[in-house]
Amino acid sequence: xxxxxxxxxxxxxxxxxxxxxxxxxxxxxxxxxxxxxxxxxxxxxxxxxxxxxxxxxxxxxxxxxxxxxxxxxxxxxxxxxxxxxxxxxxxxxxxxxxxxxxxxxxxxxxxxxxxxxxxxxxxxxxxxxxxxxxxxxxxxxxxxxxxxxxxxxxxxxxxxxxxxxxxxxxxxxxxxxxxxxxxxxxxxxxxxxxxxxxxxxxxxxxx
Numbered sequence: 001x002x003x004x005x006x007x008x009x010x011x012x013x014x015x016x017x018x019x020x021x022x023x024x025x026x027x028x029x030x031x032x033x034x035x036x037x038x039x040x041x042x043x044x045x046x047x048x049x050x051x052x053x054x055x056x057x058x059x060x061x062x063x064x065x066x067x068x069x070x071x072x073x074x075x076x077x078x079x080x081x082x083x084x085x086x087x088x089x090x091x092x093x094x095x096x097x098x099x100x101x102x103x104x105x106x107x108x109x110x111x112x113x114x115x116x117x118x119x120x121x122x123x124x125x126x127x128x129x130x131x132x133x134x135x136x137x138x139x140x141x142x143x144x145x146x147x148x149x150x151x152x153x154x155x156x157x158x159x160x161x162x163x164x165x166x167x168x169x170x171x172x173x174x175x176x177x178x179x180x181x182x183x184x185x186x187x188x189x190x191x192x193x194x195x196x197x198x199x200x201x202x203x204x205x206x207x
Contacts, residue, residue: 115129
């Protein structure tokens, strides 16, 4: 999962920095404020230690196809256990998280099986789908981690132990992620499974 951690994290870091510039408006673009420096500094992370495109190719070829999806299937099995625990809870926040997480996990599972199968006879299709697959994996695995945090936060709130405000924020953050980020997973899976036909249909002379 190293390619996912490195690439999805650095891509999101740049995305957040870019949003920071947008919040400042024109002032975010000039050197009077630190946002333009933060944006430029964050841009190098997707390039260092193997560009994120190379990381994506490594993920689908060596990591997923190379080991026949063993690690990803193990992670998805853990997600199934998590779903069973979420299904026992009736809190509105946890219900909302589970409602969005289930289709995202299914999308990642379907895309993973497609990568494994296509790698045997359609390697160019797999290569063309590498970047959206990595984004799908990052999005869904992020949802799994957020759901685990939400479940723990709900348990702590019910027990009355710890910092209640902190745990409430954890729940609300997980719900935001579930409702505003996880829905992208199904679209990304469709992009992955579409393969390379549209990409390769354009002749070199047409560029």
